[in-house]
Amino acid sequence: MATSKLFSFLFLQMMFVLFVLHPANSQGLKVGFYANTCPEAEAIVEKIIVQTLSRAPSLAAPLLRMHFHDCFVRGCDGSVLLNSSTNQAEKNAIPNQTLRGFQIIDKIKSALEKACPGVVSCADIIAIVARDVVATPKGPFWEVETGRRDGRVSNITEALLNLPPPTANISTLIKDWQQKGLTAKDLVVLSGAHTIGIGHCGGFSNRLYNFTGKGDTDPTLDPNYIPKLKSKCKAGDQTTFVEMDPGSFKTFDEDYYTLVAKRRGLFQSDAALLDDAETKAYVELQATTRGSTFFKDFGVSIVKMGRVGVLTGKDGEIRKQCSRVL
Ligand code: HEM
16 A cells, blocks of 8 residues: 555656656647637638738748747747737837737637637647748648647746847857757757748848957858848848848748858857757758758757747636737
8 A cells, every 4th residue: 555655656756747847848738629629720720821921921930930939938828919008018029029910810819719719829829820821832831739828927028038139159049948948959940940031130230240349240151141241231220121041031941051051141040050069960961951851850849849838727818819918
């Protein structure tokens, strides 16, 4: 009897360590969480995304980025969507001021509230949207885990502390990612999202004009690329933007790695992937094998990212309006 009690105690301890203390607590998340409660949920999201991208294809990139920015601050809990009457929400933090597409999330939420009121969380909508904007029309596809619930807190300072700046070096990036339960491989794989979308000059102009405070350029940036970037971004320009993957910035492909390998990654955080043996090897592998494993890897890593700090079960809430005021 005493032995069986000891075993159950040890078993409970093990479960606690596995599911409660683990930073990527995926308990309660599963593929097809809404199969019974809202069977049309994913089809409704897909329909609106296909419609949206046919009219405004450039929204794919910020909607993908939104999932990352949601998950890295308080976990994937939809807190990036909340509004603050005093401008103190995550949304108000500088890195989030260039996010776009909040109205698309609201539109999807209204459609879902009509179909199945109070069932589908805003955090799950962001995760499904991230998959659909990549898969439409021909990027990788992955099965999205759902079952997240929405948080009630959104704080500007937490966003500033948790979202990596474009100037981050490789040790900071790897450390930040580890703190979220993600690996260096997840970092290099998910950075591949920079195959779509744009970057504002302000995020990298230090590399063109004043890298160490002496009017110099970043020696890790391809010198032949610098004049092209300078022609688009004049010194001090914060508002112009450039394509991160020039020529195919709307297509989700492996070109990002070819660019980074050629030292044409736009941000220091992109270039930094060449400063660690593991991430460098991954960049070079994808660059020389036309992205042999990138699509499959992206699906695996983004599902992992989607588990970071999630609220499930009875935690949090199912928000009626994703951008409600705090
Ligand atoms: C590794 C650390 C990362 C840093 C430092 C970083 C930083 C940035 C910055 C500064 C921009 C430009 C924003 C602008 O100027 O408008 C950007 C754009 C973007 N990022 Fe990242 N990012 C990182 C990782 C990721 C990840 C993990 C994803 C998604 C899985 C992602 C998706 C995107 C996308 C799609 C865009 C284009 C947005 C648009 O076109 O509006 N990024 N990122």
